[in-house]
Amino acid sequence: MYPCFILILIYLIPNINSKCIWYEGIRPGFNELYLNGEPKPLPLNEIHLLNEMCPHLAKQQGDSPRLCCDGKQLAEMQKNKDLLDNLIGRCPSCYYNLLHIFCEMTCSPNQDQFVWPLEIINITRPNESENTNETGPSEEKIHVGWESPDYVDPEDAEQSETNDQKELVTPKPIEKVSVVRKLRYYVLEKQASAFIDSCWSVRVNFQYAIDLLCGSINRACDYKKLFNYIGLESSQSPLKIEFVFVNGSSYDQDLNRTFHPPQGSMFSCDQPVILPHISRQKCTCMINISLHRRI
Template sequence: MAVWAVCLVIIAAFASKAESRCSFHGQCGTYIGILGEVGVPCKTDMEPVPLNDTTAEQNLKKFCGDLWKAAPENQAGDKMFCCDSEQVSNLMSNLEIPGTLMSRCPTCYRNFREYTCQLTCSPKQSDFVLVTDYDNETNAIKSIDYALSRNYAYTTWDSCRGVKNPQTQESILQLMCGPYGTSCSYEELFHFMGDMANMQTPFSMNFLFLDSPVDPKTNLTHFDYEAANCSQPAKGEEYACSCIDCPLSCPLPPTFPEDLYRPFEISGVNGYYVVVGAGFVVYILVLAVVFAFSWLKTRSKFARGCELLYKIGGLENSG
């Protein structure tokens, strides 16, 4: 039993170590894009390390809350990540434009930045990121495979596609999807964000959208996150998106009882015909009564006139 216990401890230790590896870390080059100069990380195979930078730690707490909470700690109680303070600084810069575009829809922004936070700093980076090409001289990475849960990718896209650009009032997908335009799919959205042709990405990212947890070709485990739809507050957020940017947040039209839509009938006959017919009959009867009353009144006046003339004629004869 003691031997088995020792074996289990060793296996658990190796498993824990295998779960916490970095595919890249630090900076081994620079890339100049439309946002200016950013660092290109180094290919590596190492355990996560502490940031040792108060500002970087505060930024991760604020913008990457789930990542911060789940990060392992060393014996000194320091959180460990697969990034350094410079990478965190670059991450904050990369989130500025999306933050402006998505400011009216907190859920969209929360869903979107999660994949960026995890890519940059996750202590389990090697689980879902595979470096596929790098510079042999500088060790700077050139391209990666990034395994994502298809559901996460779709929900992130779906929560953002109704969001309007505050300046143009057009869908933000017009900017985020590049040549694919506002009608882009979730695959096209992530494809453009990982394409160096967008002049923002310092290395190429090939996104693998997985329906099952593990990709049989690369053996990568997909990164999954419980993304919320735009009508729900995301984790750590107080508000959902407004009706302007999220159709699901718009109030539903009032519902009426089914009886309201049943045809109006009287004894199996269309009720409107019965009502109109009855009204017509009443109208005729009223006309008849009015006519009869008028005729009787005229006749009475005529009779009195004749009687008066008769009396006048009698008086003249007697004179």
């Protein structure tokens, strides 16, 4: 029954005609399928998340950029920041190149030009936590008349009334949400190659960062192995990503759709990172980065 349900959903996916494929983080790694597709403005009080995690995305001062991600999705990216900082943070070009690739996938207002869902599942939307800033009655308060035979202490009456109200509260119905479980992401081959070049000589505790990113040893890795490991083999996220590397626009026979990967440039390992909200010094490249291409 479950596989049939997935197949039916996949069959219906090509009817999505939009600029976005998802919007709003529901649970870690799961973003809601967004059928209407128009990018939505990011609230001004969440712009700092975009500046931190996706500094390359263009935005005007004081304006809310229209994106295919919300603050919850950006906050989810931010949770992995410490891990990335420890792994490749010492080389800004490597670090921000990786952010660039994943920010385009997550937030670009032209998302459906290069990203498409392959599997959709239904999950339960978590209940919104209620902010109950109730202040209990002060124990120092003196109630006049407490000695009367028929007297009912106001605190007891209030507590009894509260309990009665709690019993009358109707549980909020469970809401099912369609989320993307697996997607296909078209990336320019030159971008993927430039990314791995920028990270090639980065070390973490006497180990190459590429080995950790690629799940390999002695840098027996190329960009295809690396992104396959990150997208499909790693257990870091329940979202699975099938990367497809192309040299330009590409027609996908399975999806009956032409994709146009983003054209943004990558930073080389010895190039300082200069972006609207970020300025970082260049890395030290001690290894001939062309060596890995002969693997």
